[in-house]
Amino acid sequence: xxxxxxxxxFGQLTPVSREAIADSLQAPPPPAVRLRGFTRxxxxxxxxxxxxxxxxxxxFVSLLGRSGSGxxxxxxxxxxxxxxxxxxVTIPPARAxxxxxxxxxxxxxxxxxxxxxxxxxxxxxxxxTALREVGLAHRLDAWPLTLSxxxxxxxxxxxxxxxxxxxxxMDEPFAALDALTRLRVHDLVLRLWSVHRPSILLVTHDVDExxxxxDRILVLDKGRIVAEERLTAPRGERAALAGDLREKLLGFxxxxxxxxxxxxxxxxxxxxxxxxxxxxxx
Amino acid sequence: MTVAAxxxxxxxxxxxxxxxxxxxxxxxxxxxxxxxxxxxxxxLWELGSRTxxxxxxxxxxxxxxxxxxxAMVVSGELPTNLLVSFGRVAAGLAIGLxxxxxxxxxxxxxxxxxxxxxxxxxxxxxIPVVALTPLFxxxxxxxxxxxxxxxxxxxxxxxxxxxxxxxxxxxxxxxDAARSFGLSPLEIVWHVVLPGALPAFFTxxxxxxxxxxxxxxxxxxxxxxxxxxYLINNAxxxxxxxxxxxxxxVYAALGLLADGLVRLLEKASLAWRxxxxxx
Numbered sequence: 001x002x003x004x005x006x007x008x009x010f011g012q013l014t015p016v017s018r019e020a021i022a023d024s025l026q027a028p029p030p031p032a033v034r035l036r037g038f039t040r041x042x043x044x045x046x047x048x049x050x051x052x053x054x055x056x057x058x059x060f061v062s063l064l065g066r067s068g069s070g071x072x073x074x075x076x077x078x079x080x081x082x083x084x085x086x087x088x089v090t091i092p093p094a095r096a097x098x099x100x101x102x103x104x105x106x107x108x109x110x111x112x113x114x115x116x117x118x119x120x121x122x123x124x125x126x127x128x129t130a131l132r133e134v135g136l137a138h139r140l141d142a143w144p145l146t147l148s149x150x151x152x153x154x155x156x157x158x159x160x161x162x163x164x165x166x167x168x169x170m171d172e173p174f175a176a177l178d179a180l181t182r183l184r185v186h187d188l189v190l191r192l193w194s195v196h197r198p199s200i201l202l203v204t205h206d207v208d209e210x211x212x213x214x215d216r217i218l219v220l221d222k223g224r225i226v227a228e229e230r231l232t233a234p235r236g237e238r239a240a241l242a243g244d245l246r247e248k249l250l251g252f253x254x255x256x257x258x259x260x261x262x263x264x265x266x267x268x269x270x271x272x273x274x275x276x277x278x279x280x281x282x
Numbered sequence: 283m284t285v286a287a288x289x290x291x292x293x294x295x296x297x298x299x300x301x302x303x304x305x306x307x308x309x310x311x312x313x314x315x316x317x318x319x320x321x322x323x324x325x326l327w328e329l330g331s332r333t334x335x336x337x338x339x340x341x342x343x344x345x346x347x348x349x350x351x352x353a354m355v356v357s358g359e360l361p362t363n364l365l366v367s368f369g370r371v372a373a374g375l376a377i378g379l380x381x382x383x384x385x386x387x388x389x390x391x392x393x394x395x396x397x398x399x400x401x402x403x404x405x406x407x408x409i410p411v412v413a414l415t416p417l418f419x420x421x422x423x424x425x426x427x428x429x430x431x432x433x434x435x436x437x438x439x440x441x442x443x444x445x446x447x448x449x450x451x452x453x454x455x456x457x458d459a460a461r462s463f464g465l466s467p468l469e470i471v472w473h474v475v476l477p478g479a480l481p482a483f484f485t486x487x488x489x490x491x492x493x494x495x496x497x498x499x500x501x502x503x504x505x506x507x508x509x510x511x512y513l514i515n516n517a518x519x520x521x522x523x524x525x526x527x528x529x530x531x532v533y534a535a536l537g538l539l540a541d542g543l544v545r546l547l548e549k550a551s552l553a554w555r556x557x558x559x560x561x
Contacts, residue, residue: 079462096463103459107477107554116473117465143554163463 032057032166032199033078036088040073047073048223057166058197062210065220066253071203072171074220078201079169092167092199096160100172102152104144104159111140114159130162131155133195134188150181154188161192168198172205186213190235207249211242219252227252342524350524351531359513364532366509367498370426371536374433375494381434382441382490383483389442390449390479391471403442411436412500419504429501436497440489448482449475481555484548491540499533 033055040048048070055061065071076082077089079097104113114127131137134154144152153173160168170189174182190213193200204210210217212235219227227249233241312318324344330336331343338346354360385403388395411432418435422428452475460470502511510529517525 081458081462097459099455099459101455103456105456105460105474105477107480107552108473116460117463117469145554145556159463 029057032092034090055199060200060214062202062214062217064210069220070223071220075169075171075203094165095167096163096165098156098160098170098173100175102156106145110142110155114162130158134158149177165198168200170202207246339521346524347527351528363509363513370429371494371498374430375437377434378437382438386442386445390446407439424505432501433494433497436493437490441486444482444486448479452478488544495537
């Protein structure tokens with residue numbers, strides 16, 4: 001516990017050069033998230049098999065994976081939504097989730113949504129502060145259904161951060177936003193992360209998003225981590241390496257080319273006349 | 283922009299047209315007016331009564347009905363009996379609302395509750411409540427109790443069914459989100475499930491109100507010594523069609539009032555809904 005708080009305060013003081021400091025540390029702090037041999041199956045169907053995962057305090061990890069790769073299952077476990085009683089799973093007590101759809105309660109005003117479940121005094125003041133941080137001070141008393149997509153996601157972000165989570169989980173939170181709004185929210189997330197220093201696990205489809213935002217990228221496929229990339233370059237200076245890394249990661253994901261995908265290839269194997277068949281790739 | 287400009291320029295002289303053509307506009311507006319046909323019907327009815335085409339024992343003239351209405355209000359006959367009827371509806375509805383809400387909550391919020399309650403409610407639904415009248419008279423006599431019991435029994439189901447469906451229909455993703463923020467099951471019920479089920483509950487309430495008034499009419503046929511039904515039964519014996527029509531008007535007014543009440547409640551508690559925000 002203490003170690004986690006220390007490192008968070010430590011991170012707050014020097015938000016910019018965190019990577020450099022992390023490298024110079026002799027003994028790394030105990031991880032915020034620790035999974036060993038984690039397995040989850042529904043019936044005979046193993047969604048996640050024998051997965052090891054560490055996330056350091058204050059680390060920004062992106063999780064890439066195709067649909068059905070087990071991303072959401074992993075996220076639900078880390079969020080504490082699915083119980084993992086008999087497994088070696090350590091998650092911090094303070095967690096918060098930002099979902100793809102904002103999941104604001106439509107019958108509560110924006111600030112009440114942010115304050116949902118908060119205990120103690122000054123609940124409204126804390127909600128206000130959080131909303132001001134995401135630039136929604138003018139929408140405190142609005143009904144959620146009147147918010148734009150970007151505003152709703154920012155409100156969801158405020159609702160997560162007001163809990164001062166040690167672990168912030170984000171399930172494709174930017175997928176439904178238009179390109180320009182997405183870039184703005186990216187900046188906002190990085191700024192808030194550098195201030196609050198939670199560990200972040202960002203689940204995404206978007207390779208470029210993962211490269212732009214994270215310290216480390218994991219690729220999940222069929223319930224296993226098949227690739228891991230650590231990014232040490234500062235976030236503003238990643239354009240140069242983005243090209244190669246992008247190709248590499250897309251390779252692990254199965255680029256969407258039909259020949260790379262076992263299931264799709266099987267569909268097209270006996271149909272050589274179809275122009276997209278594996279025998280004549282693009 | 284230009285379209286709007288052209289439009290206003292061409293409509294400006296239209297407003298300043300001479301009177302003859304504005305008469306023609308009035309007629310054009312009249313034949314499209316939705317309130318005209320009921321008025322014409324009333325006028326024809328009055329005319330029929332005045333000429334003796336419709337005898338008073340078949341149907342009283344509208345003017346007679348109005349006079350009777352006024353007389354009944356002034357004498358206190360209508361207000362006192364209306365109060366009695368209103369009391370029956372209120373008591374029956376209060377019981378039906380309480381029981382229906384209780385059962386809907388238990389069945390909606392717990393699996394064992396659903397297994398215990400829902401089959402019985404579905405069986406109950408197949409029995410027309412009106413058909414229970416003889417049994418209720420045997421059980422409760424012919425006083426106020428069977429009347430209130432009929433209304434209560436009939437209003438349980440729409441409340442129960444809509445609340446139960448509303449609770450089960452609450453977006454599970456919102457429940458997940460609330461759980462992820464560490465809300466206790468009780469807090470989730472209070473902050474997520476119940477507000478989410480509220481629109482469906484109001485639908486049930488509206489059904490219950492209209493059913494309550496229908497059941498009131500039927501229940502008051504049971505040997506009533508006061509109330510609107512009593513007035514109607516008495517009027518039937520004396521062939522006072524004017525009093526019967528007055529009571530019908532009052533029943534209609536009660537229905538309108540009940541609907542307006544639910545609308546008001548909905549507007550106050552469902553202000554977050556986009557349709558109401560836009561309005």
